[in-house]
Each structure stands twice: as C-alpha cells, then as structure tokens.
Amino acid sequence: MNSHLRNRFDLTGKTAVVTGAGRGLGQAIAIGLAEAGANLVLVTNRTSAAETKSSVENLGRKARIVQTDVADRSKLPTIIDAAVETFGGIDILVNNAGIIRRTPAIEHAYSDWQEVLDVNLNSVFVLCQLAGELMLEQGSGKIINIASMLSFQGGINVPGYTASKHAVAGLTKALANEWASKGVQVNAIAPGYMATDNTEALRNDPVRxxxxxxxxPAGRWGDNQDLIGPAIFLASSASDYMNGHVLCVDGGWMNR
Incomplete structure (x- = not known):
C-alpha cells in the first residue's frame, strides 16, 4: 500500500469515543481504531474495561475508561467532558452500546421497552448532540452509529429493539442532512447476525x-473482527464523501 493511500485510513492523533467498549463489538472496534492510530475514551457500564484499555495501550495509544450507564441521560455529558479533558477534543464517536429484550409483543413489558429505547436510541441522540456541537465548531468529525439488520426488518419477539434500530437508521440520515455540509460525516454500520451475547439465545436454538x-450467503455467523475494517473506513478521511449511509456488514443476509 502506498503512503498516500495509507494516509487516507490513518487515525494517528485522533480521539475516538466508543460506547459499550468493554466487550464484544465495541471492544473490537475500539482496538481496531487504536490499531489505526487513535486514542480512545472507552465507555462501559461494566465493572471494568481494563482488557480493552490494556490492548489499546499495548498498541502505543492512550486510553481512558469512563464507567457509566448510558441509559442515564444526566451522565452522558461526562463522556464528552472526559474526551476534552484527557485528549483536548473529540474526532470520532461510535455509538455502539445496546441491549435487547426478547418477549412476544403482547407480553413485552413497558419497562423493557423503555430501557431498550433509553440505551439504544436516546443515548445515541444525546451523545450525537454533545459530540456534534464540538465537531461542528471544529468543522470536522465522524459519527458512527451501530444499527442492525432490524433497522430494515421486523424481527420476532423484539419490538423494542426493532423500533430502536429503525430509529437509529433514521436519526443517522437526519443528522447527515444537517451536518454533511459542515464537515461532519454521520453514518451507521448495520451488523448482520454476529456471534455476540445478544444473539446467544438464537445460536442456542437449533431450529432458529x-x-x-x-x-x-457467507454461511457463517459474523465475528467481532468483521467490523474493524468498516469502522476504520467510516472513521477515516477515506469516507469523507459518505453521509447518512447505513453500511450492512452481514455476510450477504440482505441480498436474500
């Protein structure tokens, strides 16, 4: 790869915030961005994201952990404040944190519906607002929202999750319409059926x-590593003319 092309994907000196960075897809994306040169703010509601932080630092990058529940709107400004205090700003935001509740719609508790929307949608909107304000001031920035195959389809027994992921796709397009001309790219990745905690019940059901x-078509469940390349692309200058796109990384699922 020649140096000009390599520079298009280089994130050296950039600051990235990744929610849900303690494990799974978020962990893989965070480490991938670090491999491309970025420093990381690792957001987790778990007791520790030490493993992710160690991996980032072993790559020669810097990392800060922010332990908070993104469902609590009052705590969300502390995430952006941490990026500014530690690294001087924010260049990349990856809204990855998400939960799912599986029950038939007629039995779906309102508390489950609300919790899913608070994590999967409301936190995304507020963090986009907070980070977007700084990005608009500096005239540049990359926002990557994690959508889903259920941004396009209805799913089974997951009404709250489906509603939230349809909304994430729509929000991505709405923000892109407002911010693209101001140097801020807002796009989304829609993972296919990935081997994560969220799909454990499906993978354990032999029929489903x-x-x-x-x-x-690829004949396999997706792996965390499958999202690293797309995330680096959308976080880098290689995607400067992509706005409001929902990129399916699904092994070809949507083709059928």
Missing amino acids: SRQILDRI
Whole structure:
C-alpha cells in the first residue's frame, strides 16, 4: 500500500469515543481504531474495561475508561467532558452500546421497552448532540452509529429493539442532512447476525440458528473482527464523501 493511500485510513492523533467498549463489538472496534492510530475514551457500564484499555495501550495509544450507564441521560455529558479533558477534543464517536429484550409483543413489558429505547436510541441522540456541537465548531468529525439488520426488518419477539434500530437508521440520515455540509460525516454500520451475547439465545436454538445460517450467503455467523475494517473506513478521511449511509456488514443476509 502506498503512503498516500495509507494516509487516507490513518487515525494517528485522533480521539475516538466508543460506547459499550468493554466487550464484544465495541471492544473490537475500539482496538481496531487504536490499531489505526487513535486514542480512545472507552465507555462501559461494566465493572471494568481494563482488557480493552490494556490492548489499546499495548498498541502505543492512550486510553481512558469512563464507567457509566448510558441509559442515564444526566451522565452522558461526562463522556464528552472526559474526551476534552484527557485528549483536548473529540474526532470520532461510535455509538455502539445496546441491549435487547426478547418477549412476544403482547407480553413485552413497558419497562423493557423503555430501557431498550433509553440505551439504544436516546443515548445515541444525546451523545450525537454533545459530540456534534464540538465537531461542528471544529468543522470536522465522524459519527458512527451501530444499527442492525432490524433497522430494515421486523424481527420476532423484539419490538423494542426493532423500533430502536429503525430509529437509529433514521436519526443517522437526519443528522447527515444537517451536518454533511459542515464537515461532519454521520453514518451507521448495520451488523448482520454476529456471534455476540445478544444473539446467544438464537445460536442456542437449533431450529432458529439453522434458519439464520441458511439465509447468510457467507454461511457463517459474523465475528467481532468483521467490523474493524468498516469502522476504520467510516472513521477515516477515506469516507469523507459518505453521509447518512447505513453500511450492512452481514455476510450477504440482505441480498436474500
């Protein structure tokens, strides 16, 4: 790869905030951004994101952990404040944190509905606002929202999750319409069926698991590593003319 092309994907000196960075997709994305040169603010509601932080620092980058529940709107400004205090600003925001509740719609508790929306949608909107204000002031920035195959489809027994992920796709497009001309790119990644905690119930169901695999042309569940390349692309200058796009990383699921 020649140096000019390499520079298009280089994130050296950039500051990235990744929510849900303690494990799974968020952990992989955070480490991938560090591999491309970025320093990280690692947001987690778990007791520790020490493993992610160690991996980032072993790559020669800097990392700060912010332990908070993104469902608590009052705590969200502390995430952006941490980026400014530690690294002087924010260049990349990855809204990855998400939860799912599986029950038939007729039995779906309102508390589950509200909790899913608070984590999967409301936190995304508020963090986009907070980070977007700084990015608009500096005339540059990259926001990557994690959508889903259920940004396009209805799913089964997951009404709250489906509603939240449809909304994430719509919000991504709405913000892109306002901010693209001001140097801020807002895009989304829609992972396919990934081998994560959220899909454990599906993978353990032999009938449903086979139904899913039979529809994926790649013939396998996705892996955390499958999102690293797309995330680096959308976080880098290589994607400067992409705005409001929902990028499916799904092994071909949407083709069928």
